[in-house]
Amino acid sequence: MKNKQHITLFLVDDHTLFLNGLKSLLEPLPGFSVVGEAQNGLEFLSKFKEANPDVVLMDISMPDMNGIEASKKALEINPDLKIITLSMYGDQEYYSKMLETGVRGFVLKDSDIQEVKAAIQTVADGGNYFSHQLLRGLILAKRGAQTSEAEEDQLSERELEVLIEICQGLSNNEIADKLFISKRTVEKHRANILLKTGCKNTASLVVFAIRNHLVEV
Secondary structure, eight states, X not given: OOOTTOEEEEEEOSOHHHHHHHHHHHTTSTTEEEEEEESSHHHHHHHHHHXXXXXXXXXXXXXXXXXXXXXXXXXXXXXXXXXXXXXXXXXXXXXXXXXXXXXXXXXXXXXOXXXXXXXXXXXXXTOOEEOHHHHHHHHXXXXXXXXXXXXXXXXXXXXXXXXXXXXXXXXXXXXHHHHTOOHHHHHHHHHHHHHHHTOOSHHHHHHHHHHSOOOOO
């Protein structure tokens, strides 16, 4: 049985310099070890079962087989596999497809190592992690999009703030502390967000945040 304090990682990216750089940053961190590497989806699928990693860091755009297809096939084999997408701003069109496959989060490739570490720990513990910078950028980029027909279905500015923190995997207590509001207020906002969006869980909230009409907030 694996030590809960030790997290094994599998890195998948077609850029050797980035792959090696990420490995060199992660390996020295206490409690982390890299047990596998691949430069495309096909190579990953041939290796990941034997490596049996706790968390996979998966690039999206790769030759031979991209991260979307590789994640989908891997999760069909092992539905409990925890995958974090390594993302760039130019990958927006692929985000919802990755989420639909069941990945647990997104981290921008230019994030600092402390955010990558936080994402890995959150996902390893069973949570979801979505880069605050990435989500806010996506939402702001949609300001010219069509808004929801029903004005009451639109999220308030505070609800948007709470949604972004939920998508990062923060608990109600953590959100309350970060936004300087009470836990009861966070619970009320969370209930309103779920009601307005028709979502049932964190993953579907993230899909909503990316695909739907979070614009005139």
